[in-house]
Amino acid sequence: MVAGQSLGGLSAMYAALEFPDLVSRIAVQSSSFWWTPEAMGGADPLGGPVGGAVAARLRDRNPDLSGLRVAFDVGEHEARMLPHCALVETLTEQAGATVRVSRSASDHDRAGWREALLRDVAWALA
Known part of the structure; x- marks a missing residue:
């Protein structure tokens, strides 16, 4: 199990893609x-490509993520983050992962992450 926020969330996703035998x-x-x-x-x-390098990787490599369980959350008030997250969520699910998507009533801050982290780790481990 790996969890993270902001760049830590990006790192968690890379860990799952790079080490599928270790991170599920x-x-x-x-x-x-x-x-x-x-x-x-x-x-x-x-302002770059929507979904950034992760979306490109999911499209280009077409991985089998059927063994991955992912809880995504992003704040409703993170308007510029929403399209990037939404595309990666969709591509991850299309690659076979079990996906849960939530939108917190927050911005890019710890106040929103603290409850989402507990909720989403519990779901991912269920």
Whole structure:
């Protein structure tokens, strides 16, 4: 089980994709799915391709994620994050993962993550 928020959520997703024999459950909140290797050098890191490098990887490699259980959460007030997260959620489910999607009444902050983390880890481990 791996969990994370923001860049930690991105890292948790990469752990599941890179090490499917070790990571079969993840819970991620407000994941930085906008990230690409070039994003941090740009004027607007969130303005790149929707879903960033994770979406590209899911489309290009077409992995079998049937052994993965993922709880996704992102804050309703994270308007610029929502499209990135929504695409990765959809592609992950299409790749065979068991997916739960939630939207918290929060922004990109610990106040929203604390309840989502407990709820989503419990679901992922069920």
